[in-house]
Amino acid sequence: MLFTTKDRQQTDYIVVTPTNSTPSDDVDLISLDRSHRQLGFISFRYHYLINRNGKIEQGRNNKTHGQGSKYYNDNSIFIALVGGKSLDGTSENNFTPEQLESLEVLTNLLKESYPTTQVIPSKQLHPETLESFNHAN
Numbered sequence: 001m002l003f004t005t006k007d008r009q010q011t012d013y014i015v016v017t018p019t020n021s022t023p024s025d026d027v028d029l030i031s032l033d034r035s036h037r038q039l040g041f042i043s044f045r046y047h048y049l050i051n052r053n054g055k056i057e058q059g060r061n062n063k064t065h066g067q068g069s070k071y072y073n074d075n076s077i078f079i080a081l082v083g084g085k086s087l088d089g090t091s092e093n094n095f096t097p098e099q100l101e102s103l104e105v106l107t108n109l110l111k112e113s114y115p116t117t118q119v120i121p122s123k124q125l126h127p128e129t130l131e132s133f134n135h136a137n
Contacts, residue, residue, distance in 0.1 A: 012118065018082075022083075
C-alpha cells in the first residue's frame with residue numbers, strides 16, 4: 001500500500017522514536033528510506049533521523065505528513081534516533097550522548113517554529129509497544 005504525502009494543517013506533537021536497531025547496525029537515511037519503500041511507504045517515514053554520531057538528516061519536509069503513527073501523522077513531526085535495540089533483540093536505551101545533544105538542539109529549533117507543540121516519545125502514542133526511549137519536554 002502506498003501512502004501519498006500531503007501538507008499538515010497543524011502541528012501538535014514532536015514525536016521521538018527509535019529505529020529499533022542495534023548499536024552495531026549500519027543504519028542511515030538511505031538504508032531506512034529503501035527499507036520503508038520496500039514496506040510500501042512512499043519514502044522514509046519520518047521527518048528527521050539522528051545517527052549514532054549525532055548527525056541530523058532531514059527525511060520528509062517539515063510541512064509534510066509523516067508516517068510514524070496511524071493516528072498522529074496529520075499533526076506531528078517525527079524524529080527517529082538510530083538505536084533502541086540490544087544485541088539480544090530486547091529494547092535498550094543505547095543512544096549516544098551525541099544523539100541526545102542533537103535531539104535537544106533539534107527539538108529546541110522545531111519548538112521555535114511550532115511553539116505550542118509537545119515533545120513526546122512514540123510510546124506515549126502507543127503504550128502497548130516496547131520502546132527504549134523516554135523523553136520529557
